[in-house]
Amino acid sequence: MQRILSTELARHTGETVTVAGWVHRRRLLKSVAFLIVRDAAGLTQVVVTEPELRARVEELGEESVVELTGTVTANPAAPAGAELTAPVLRVLSAVGVPLPFDLHRPALSATLPTQLDHAALSLRHPSRATALRIAAAATAGFRATLERRRFVEIHTPKIVAAATESGANVFALDYFGRPAYLAQSPQFYKQLMVGVFERVYEVGPVFRAEPHDTARHLAQYTSLDAELGFIADHRDVMAVLTEVVAGMTATVAERTGAAVPTVPAEIPAVHFAEALRIAGAPADEPDLAPAHERALGEWALREHGSEFVFVTGYPMRKRPFYTHPQPSDPVWSNSFDLLFRGLELVTGGQRLHRHADYEAALAARGEPAAAYRGYLDAFRYGMPPHGGFAIGLERFVARVTGAANVREVTAFPRDLHRITP
Amino acid sequence: MQRILSTELARHTGETVTVAGWVHRRRLLKSVAFLIVRDAAGLTQVVVTEPELRARVEELGEESVVELTGTVTANPAAPAGAELTAPVLRVLSAVGVPLPFDLHRPALSATLPTQLDHAALSLRHPSRATALRIAAAATAGFRATLERRRFVEIHTPKIVAAATESGANVFALDYFGRPAYLAQSPQFYKQLMVGVFERVYEVGPVFRAEPHDTARHLAQYTSLDAELGFIADHRDVMAVLTEVVAGMTATVAERTGAAVPTVPAEIPAVHFAEALRIAGAPADEPDLAPAHERALGEWALREHGSEFVFVTGYPMRKRPFYTHPQPSDPVWSNSFDLLFRGLELVTGGQRLHRHADYEAALAARGEPAAAYRGYLDAFRYGMPPHGGFAIGLERFVARVTGAANVREVTAFPRDLHRITP
Numbered sequence: 001m002q003r004i005l006s007t008e009l010a011r012h013t014g015e016t017v018t019v020a021g022w023v024h025r026r027r028l029l030k031s032v033a034f035l036i037v038r039d040a041a042g043l044t045q046v047v048v049t050e051p052e053l054r055a056r057v058e059e060l061g062e063e064s065v066v067e068l069t070g071t072v073t074a075n076p077a078a079p080a081g082a083e084l085t086a087p088v089l090r091v092l093s094a095v096g097v098p099l100p101f102d103l104h105r106p107a108l109s110a111t112l113p114t115q116l117d118h119a120a121l122s123l124r125h126p127s128r129a130t131a132l133r134i135a136a137a138a139t140a141g142f143r144a145t146l147e148r149r150r151f152v153e154i155h156t157p158k159i160v161a162a163a164t165e166s167g168a169n170v171f172a173l174d175y176f177g178r179p180a181y182l183a184q185s186p187q188f189y190k191q192l193m194v195g196v197f198e199r200v201y202e203v204g205p206v207f208r209a210e211p212h213d214t215a216r217h218l219a220q221y222t223s224l225d226a227e228l229g230f231i232a233d234h235r236d237v238m239a240v241l242t243e244v245v246a247g248m249t250a251t252v253a254e255r256t257g258a259a260v261p262t263v264p265a266e267i268p269a270v271h272f273a274e275a276l277r278i279a280g281a282p283a284d285e286p287d288l289a290p291a292h293e294r295a296l297g298e299w300a301l302r303e304h305g306s307e308f309v310f311v312t313g314y315p316m317r318k319r320p321f322y323t324h325p326q327p328s329d330p331v332w333s334n335s336f337d338l339l340f341r342g343l344e345l346v347t348g349g350q351r352l353h354r355h356a357d358y359e360a361a362l363a364a365r366g367e368p369a370a371a372y373r374g375y376l377d378a379f380r381y382g383m384p385p386h387g388g389f390a391i392g393l394e395r396f397v398a399r400v401t402g403a404a405n406v407r408e409v410t411a412f413p414r415d416l417h418r419i420t421p
Numbered sequence: 422m423q424r425i426l427s428t429e430l431a432r433h434t435g436e437t438v439t440v441a442g443w444v445h446r447r448r449l450l451k452s453v454a455f456l457i458v459r460d461a462a463g464l465t466q467v468v469v470t471e472p473e474l475r476a477r478v479e480e481l482g483e484e485s486v487v488e489l490t491g492t493v494t495a496n497p498a499a500p501a502g503a504e505l506t507a508p509v510l511r512v513l514s515a516v517g518v519p520l521p522f523d524l525h526r527p528a529l530s531a532t533l534p535t536q537l538d539h540a541a542l543s544l545r546h547p548s549r550a551t552a553l554r555i556a557a558a559a560t561a562g563f564r565a566t567l568e569r570r571r572f573v574e575i576h577t578p579k580i581v582a583a584a585t586e587s588g589a590n591v592f593a594l595d596y597f598g599r600p601a602y603l604a605q606s607p608q609f610y611k612q613l614m615v616g617v618f619e620r621v622y623e624v625g626p627v628f629r630a631e632p633h634d635t636a637r638h639l640a641q642y643t644s645l646d647a648e649l650g651f652i653a654d655h656r657d658v659m660a661v662l663t664e665v666v667a668g669m670t671a672t673v674a675e676r677t678g679a680a681v682p683t684v685p686a687e688i689p690a691v692h693f694a695e696a697l698r699i700a701g702a703p704a705d706e707p708d709l710a711p712a713h714e715r716a717l718g719e720w721a722l723r724e725h726g727s728e729f730v731f732v733t734g735y736p737m738r739k740r741p742f743y744t745h746p747q748p749s750d751p752v753w754s755n756s757f758d759l760l761f762r763g764l765e766l767v768t769g770g771q772r773l774h775r776h777a778d779y780e781a782a783l784a785a786r787g788e789p790a791a792a793y794r795g796y797l798d799a800f801r802y803g804m805p806p807h808g809g810f811a812i813g814l815e816r817f818v819a820r821v822t823g824a825a826n827v828r829e830v831t832a833f834p835r836d837l838h839r840i841t842p
């Protein structure tokens with residue numbers, strides 16, 4: 001018999017159906033036993049009165065996988081508005097060991113390290129599973145928004161010959177006897193692909209050998225990258241990003257029902273120099289400290305009713321060499337951060353697009369152009385003005401759900417101490 | 422002025438518009454010069470008669486990035502059905518070096534290694550760009566088909582503690598001073614996630630330290646993975662795969678106009694023992710040789726009018742330890758390969774789902790269960806019967822387009838000899 005999901009139960013009242021799932025909970029009362037079965041959609045209550053079946057149910061460990069065929073009987077008190085009665089039980093996988101923690105309580109009581117040690121189990125808890133459903137929905141919203149704007153999906157190498165970008169914090173590997181590195185971002189590749197498709201995006205893993213053990217850093221995370229050509233400046237990138245974040249939150253709300261922040265049609269933007277003034281920071285500060293970002297978040301909410309705020313024009317010396325300077329004053333850059341509730345959510349900006357500008361930028365920083373040759377060569381062959389951004393998926397989900405630690409919203413996190421499961 | 426694409430030109434006849442793109446070609450006739458500008462959508466013909474502008478056009482290297490504002494004039498002979506006249510030219514990026522090969526000819530004349538050395542340039546050629554658009558469309562079709570069937574997207578670790586699966590051919594890396602490996606597949610993780618969402622998929626890179634230099638192996642490729650629970654056996658997996666391949670080819674046809682094979686509603690399936698007989702191979706052959714696969718492809722086309730054929734039941738000893746045996750005769754397995762035009766396209770099957778079965782399978786192969794502990798523990802906590810498949814994206818695109826070498830359809834391939842660009 002074709003299996004139905006718990007959420008389909010009520011519309012089969014009076015019929016014989018099969019449900020299947022995990023033993024979420026058993027309530028063994030004197031005259032009756034209730035077996036609560038969890039499937040991907042929700043919970044089904046199964047009523048057990050027959051003594052022989054009750055004996056089998058008493059033996060069943062929680063999280064055993066079962067299949068039950070029975071009659072659907074209306075019961076407004078049951079989780080699905082109906083329950084299964086007179087069931088026939090088939091055990092698909094019996095659990096014979098005690099669980100390291102309960103899954104049927106509203107919150108997981110185990111510590112985060114214990115949850116992560118038993119990720120295959122803890123992720124079954126609604127609080128953990130919902131975060132991953134939110135991540136999936138956010139990713140779908142990212143893609144759909146960009147596809148509508150004719151961005152093309154790309155897949156780029158994760159093994160690279162040179163430790164570029166920040167230089168530090170790269171994982172080294174043995175590539176057929178030669179040294180190689182795990183890519184810290186698809187930055188250079190997505191830029192090159194602007195020369196092919198004008199507008200590209202990639203969803204993929206990036207790797208940082210992050211030596212700090214914090215609540216927001218992972219050694220591997222999922223980066224949602226976009227890059228587009230034929231822009232006037234970074235403001236064209238900010239307009240696309242605004243649309244993308246709105247598409248992500250709308251898809252999260254639609255698919256998961258989670259509460260999401262309102263993304264204004266135009267997110268307030270403030271130049272770095274002005275941001276320092278608003279935050280009460282000295283005018284010669286080279287970057288925004290966490291307290292400054294919080295102050296800007298409060299300012300945006302107070303003055304513009306927005307939980308989001310763009311800070312633009314960060315000092316060139318604090319941005320990577322490929323950043324495009326602000327034409328009116330090259331001390332500043334055509335870059336931006338998007339802050340959400342006073343925390344950095346996305347970084348982006350306009351990039352250099354002329355070969356000579358790259359050579360000058362590297363020379364000014366004392367970096368040898370040779371290390372970037374494969375990348376720079378492409379700029380000899382005609383690249384349009386372009387820019388883009390990267391959204392860290394796990395950090396985005398943590399900010400939207402209010403999770404204190406990015407590991408709570410990552411299926412199998414990798415960090416300084418953790419490489420299993 | 423807002424830029425329009427080449428394909429939008431004809432509907433602006435008589436208006437002043439701006440187009441932008443790459444100098445694809447120049448035709449310098451005596452009384453007139455034609456500048457052919459390529460953008461992401463196609464080509465625009467620009468008519469240059471004014472002597473000063475002509476002098477500037479003569480200076481322009483191919484692939485220079487330009488912006489042109491002019492009047493749209495109907496011309497059925499022009500690529501877009503209209504051309505741009507009386508243009509004003511703005512050069513966004515001038516190319517001052519000769520190109521290593523021409524992009525405006527119908528086929529790239531450079532050898533494949535030269536194309537790959539200059540990937541940022543060669544990928545701009547329609548033949549190469551189209552293959553990547555086909556890959557993007559195939560991926561979109563994969564996701565859309567699975568989302569409709571309530572599969573949830575996941576992201577799993579690419580850095581793992583143990584070299585599992587095939588054991589050999591893994592890349593080793595230094596993980597904060599400890600040995601670690603690049604994941605050869607998301608196999609174990611997607612299985613564990615069946616315990617959370619019942620049905621999951623992942624699109625991501627996988628890594629093989631492939632020591633052979635062949636036309637179909639890469640050190641990194643994009644794997645389209647799916648896994649589903651609560652199946653009766655491998656035939657439920659084959660039904661989903663059939664739908665997925667049909668969804669992929671349909672999306673490729675719809676988005677790119679490429680010719681795609683017809684996927685039958687039910688792909689013919691033949692058991693391994695029968696496949697050997699059809700291929701004229703000895704009954705004790707442990708695997709299908711390429712000649713056998715070709716013979717099966719011909720048989721399926723002849724007998725069933727299908728370019729696709731499933732071979733099921735491969736001998737257990739040729740399949741990985743997590744493979745579920747055929748219940749009626751455990752010499753065979755509940756696994757399958759999908760052949761397309763006589764070549765293996767997809768591998769999949771039912772997996773073991775009980776902890777004790779895993780322990781027995783590893784013991785029978787003399788493999789220590791300890792190496793798989795994090796993976797196996799999950800099976801103590803209740804896993805449903807499940808199975809899945811993995812599609813190599815680049816190989817799929819090569820088969821559909823008829824490319825002789827998988828590198829022709831990969832943006833920046835990685836292999837034994839190549840790690841740049």
